[in-house]
Structure formats: C-alpha cells, structure tokens
Amino acid sequence: MTKSIHDDIERILVSESEIQEICKKLGKAITADYKTKEPIILLGLLKGCVPFMGDIIKHLNIPLEMEFMDVESYKGGVSSTGDIKIRMDINTPIKGRNILICEDIIDTGKTLDTVIKLLLHRGAKNVEVVTLLDKPAARVIPLKPKYIGITIPKEFVVGYGMDYKEYYRNLPYVGILKNNVIDKE
Ligand code: PRP
Secondary structure, three states, X not given: OOOOHHHXXXXXXXXXXXXXXXXXXXXXXXXXXXXOOOOEEEEXXXXXXXXXXXXXXXXXXXXXXXXXXXXXXXXXXXXXXXXXXXXXXXXXXXXXXXXXXXXXXXXXXXXHHHHHHHHHHOOOOEEEEEEEEEOHHHOXXXXXXXXXXXXXXXOOOEEOOEOEOOEOOOOOOEEEEOHHHOOOO
16 A cells, blocks of 8 residues: 555546535435425444545435444345344434435445344334445345435445545545555455
C-alpha cells in the first residue's frame, strides 16, 4: 500500500458527485414513499453503510430513528434465521415497526436475506432496503432491493465504506484497485 490511498486506485467507478446525486434522488423517493407512514427505523449494516448513511439521511425529510447492526453471514449457503452471527444487535424493539435497511452494496444477497428474515421473525411490520450499489450478476439468493443507487458489474470495488483488508473505506468515491495492490492468494 502506498501513502496516498488514491494512488492504489486503477479507476473510479462512481464519482463523489455521482454519489451525491444518487443520495439526493433516493432521498426524494424515500421521503415521498414514507411521508404518510409511521416513523421508520433506518437500520445501517456496519461497517460499510457509514458514509452512505451519513449522506442519505440529509435528504430524508421524514421522522426516523437511526439504528445499527453488525452481522456476519455464514457463507455456506445456509439462510434460515438462525444462521447469522450478530456481532452487534439493533438496540430498540422492532415489533410492528417499518424498517428501512441501509446498505453500501448487495453482492450474493446472503447478508440481507438472513437479516430480513431475522427482522420479520422478530415481528417487524415491513422491511425494505436502500443500497448504494447493486451487483445483480453476483446474486446467489434472489433479492431485489426497493431503492437502488446504481447497478454495477461483477467487479471488486472499494471506497465510500467498502474495504480491502479493512482499508480504503475512507475514499470519497467507489473505485477499482490496481492489480498490484491485491495479494495473490
Ligand atoms: C459487505 C456489504 C454487505 C455484504 C454484501 O459487508 O456491506 O453487507 O458484504 O455481501 P453479500 O450480498 O454477498 O452478503 P461485509 O460483510 O464485507 O462487512 P463490512 O460492511 O464490515 O465490510
């Protein structure tokens, strides 16, 4: 890794200004859909959600509570409500609540599938998803989020919350790493 994290980026896939436009557009749509409903819980899935959630909330003109979960899905293809490791759980009762999950990216769909099942199992009234990036070509479990910022091809991306070995989350854009930065495993 070089001293400037920008030097490790081969190309930018979604720029800072594009991300801001997406946040505005999604914020408007979500505000319109939820303004006549009961207050929502905006549920961020850590850690990748942090920059996106921080930006999109500025465009949500509705009453909302912010909550977070840190979960690890078992990648073995099991997707029942019991097959999820919760590193940090949501901190408020969710029975009868409208929940909007905030994600940076949907890849295989396994994480969201298990979280949605868990929330419904606990009595949430309604669960929808807003994601900045959608990578449908990588989907293993069929899952269509209601609010999608932008659809991207099946490439490994970093920045704006997304990491490689925990680094690069603080890039203000979404980009693709140079080949020589990635360890050959
Ligand atoms: C990433 C991302 C999603 C999930 C998507 O999180 O934030 O939660 O993977 O992948 P999936 O659709 O294949 O389940 P990750 O588990 O890497 O944790 P992080 O947000 O802390 O980086």
